[in-house]
Amino acid sequence: MAIGQRIKFFRNRKGMTQKQLGEQLGFMGKTSDVRMAQYESEARVPKIDLVKQMSQIFDINTHALTVPDIDTHIGLMHTLFALEDMYGLKVKNVDGQPHLCLDSSISAPGSSVDEMFRAWMEQSDKLENDEISKEEYDEWRYKYPELDTYQKRAKVPSQELSDYLVKELTKKEK
Structure with missing residues (x-):
């Protein structure tokens, strides 16, 4: 801010x-x-x-x-x-240790902030479990959101590509 x-x-x-x-x-x-x-x-x-x-x-x-x-x-x-x-970031006591989390009344599950934190958590877990290297983790962080695969965004083809595919499929049906 x-x-x-x-x-x-x-x-x-x-x-x-x-x-x-x-x-x-x-x-x-x-x-x-x-x-x-x-x-x-x-x-x-x-x-x-x-x-x-x-x-x-x-x-x-x-x-x-x-x-x-x-x-x-x-x-x-x-x-x-x-x-x-x-954003509703909160500190909570988990087994005597401070943990940062989102207040669900402000950042509801599925919200952008929640999804971003979950993407970060996914990459952090992969690093912790040796599924990715520190270099891969850093690349993900420093290029975020470019390399984010957590958020399932629907990619819509361009109108030109869509028209071409419809045209080709129509030809094959005849």
Whole structure:
């Protein structure tokens, strides 16, 4: 989730209008909601001091508002929290170990996210069971979704090919 979406998410979570948030940040008159609309649409990016003010107003950590740096543990955690908000990713206790899974009330079985996770799980299981090499697994991950064979997508022939096949089959029937 980009910073503009995050601002809007936390503003709505607080039940605030763009104007109210803008005024609390010190923007007056018509500029208050215009400026917030610019940040939320990402026409402008707020400076760090403004991000800090917003995080205080929202009563959140600045990492929750900014686009997380997944190269840090805190950034990774805030990425996972954003995935929870967006896609229903949950952490569950399975035999005393944390496991990530999808909340079925948000990402129902058969949904795109569910199918993508199942495709990933299938490849991970193949790697674990020595059915594919680490190189094949990495190729699948880094070219995803190009090499995804889990999702059964129906491939429809072009109209030109379809017309040709019908024509040829008709000839053979005569």
